[in-house]
Amino acid sequence: MKFTQKLAAAAVLVLSMGMGGSAALAAEEGGHAEQQNWTFAGLFGTYDEHQLQRGFQIFREVCSNCHSANLLAFRNLSEEGGPGFSEEQVKALAETYTIEDAEAEGGERSGVAADRWPAPFASDQDARDANGGALPPDFSVLAKARGIHQPFPFWVFNYFTAYQEGGADYIYNLLVNYHEAPEGVEVPPGQYYNSFLGGTLAMGPPLDDGFVTYEAGEGEAVPETLEQYSKDISAFMYWMADPHLAERKATGFRVLIFLIVFAALMYLVKRRLWANAH
């Protein structure tokens, strides 16, 4: 092999091994993750509005009783690339919440679209007290703060498929894997066994079949099962963590096509120029 080819091969190896080595480490303790077919995965992936709306419903009715989402503003819900609520809907929704505001009369007022999502507890300490000492993590970027473990060589492919939805897969697998603890595993009071984590955590199973009645969307019949709920909330959480995904990929396409065409033209000019160089 020529030096050139060898070094190129070596460079690819270094990049993939080194980077994968660190990226794949998160959640190593966990069990096997069932990867889902997310609509927002891959090159052409974008969010499914209806799924985000369903996810939002679960978030609002269930998760937000314990989890905050400090970086989510009501207005985000009507922004491009998101769940696609109308501005009126968002305004009406925001008004149903009371926001603490030291400058308002009585220290409180009803919400407006620019407000952030109100936290369920006044402080971290209150949140712990209400949850047996465990702090429910903030949802804003939680879907980016988790990943799944993939054995070598599978994570190498991620660089070529642009798979980075490990956080959504993590949350999905967490939610559907609450089971009886196997024989011999001690589950302390206030803890729940989860086979995906391969251990226990302080959050009980927050969802179950039929737990949430989906607001009727455009004639579609969406199953009200644990799996469906888990998918929908995971997708919603991923959107919350990466709200500009669709726009970013769309720009990326234009940039990549431009670069490839430009590189091809440059190559032709370069070859022409060098033809008389020797």
Place this chain on the structure above:
Amino acid sequence: MAGNSTYNPTNPVEKWLDDRLPLVRFSKEHLMDFPTPKNLNYWWTFGAILVMCLGIQIVTGIVLAMHYTPEATMAFNSVEHIRRDVNFGRIIQGTHAVGASMFFAAVYIHIFRGLYYGSYKEPREVLWILGVIMFVLMMATAFMGYVLPWGQMSFWAATVITNIFAAIPIVGEPILQLLRGGFAVDNATLNRFFSLHYLLPFVLAAVVALHIWALHVPGNNNPVGVEVKSERDTLAFHPYYTMKDMFAMVVFLIPFAWFVFFAPDILGHPDNYIMADPQVTPPHIVPEWYFLPFYAILRAIDFNILFIDSKLGGVIFFAGSILVLFFVPWLDRSKVRSGSFRPLFKPFYWVFVLNFIMLTYLGAQAAEGIYVVLSKIGTAYYFAYFLIILPVLSRIETPAPLPTSISESVLSKSAS
């Protein structure tokens, strides 16, 4: 290489300026007419790619600094604010983060190019040493930049890496406190790291200027390693190499853009999306991929050497692994520059490359079992390559016959 100029100021303003500050003449000499060996391959485009990388980091960095808040309780959310609310913020922030990785990928290729073609040899020692200085500056800059988003990995990497200095006898503890601005990593650390992270790229830019100056005194080395003998061996930098370098830059931007737009988080660690928390230690603290080979060397020394305890030993090997690069020009005494004409050198070089990749891999693994053994072997080979193999090879090796000139080698290649 002065005096290559064909610059003839035509209009009176240009002439007036030329008599006072020959800026245009200088640029023409160094950016256009500079005689460059005509056989440079694409590995020689990485210097230009590195200049581009530095430019991208500085431009995106300045925009980020306009929106970033260097304060421990606000830094994390201010980076999220950039990603979410600033116009094009996700792309600018992603370019800066991905750009750091691309910068290192390019610099590793650049260094390994130099090691293969013997570009560090006489008369290019100073050029090489300036390169190593830039490598150290880059590592310092990247390390401090990684701390700024104030995520869990930021915080714990800062803790672990600054802690390395504590192992140095006597001065270690004061250095540690100076770096951190106190006893522990906290807001003071974040403030000084931000300040230095903004400063160092400009220092780097100044050293780049020296690096290119030092390049333009002896001129480029080339793939056959035979010095330029006549004009027939060279081409003007412009348009030949400006065109070739620009083409290579555009190609380099393709994987760059791939990561920025389609997978901006894949090179990072999920834990850095959790705000720094001094109370919670992450299960695995791993540095960014580009530090891993050196991190593996640091951890490989887990035994005491005579009166030196393992911690100090690790630091000595860690520092030594970079310091040794400064001495390469004097460790490799072979008169032949290019590895292509050194039959014995070649296999050892490629084992060195593979070994470096192995160390990268090992740096990300838990320090246990087989990984520890392999790290020790890898570390041993890393040092043996520079301290034993290169000096010995230069004595015992019989190099292949060299072409008499660059143009001869080019001709024989196009004939075959």
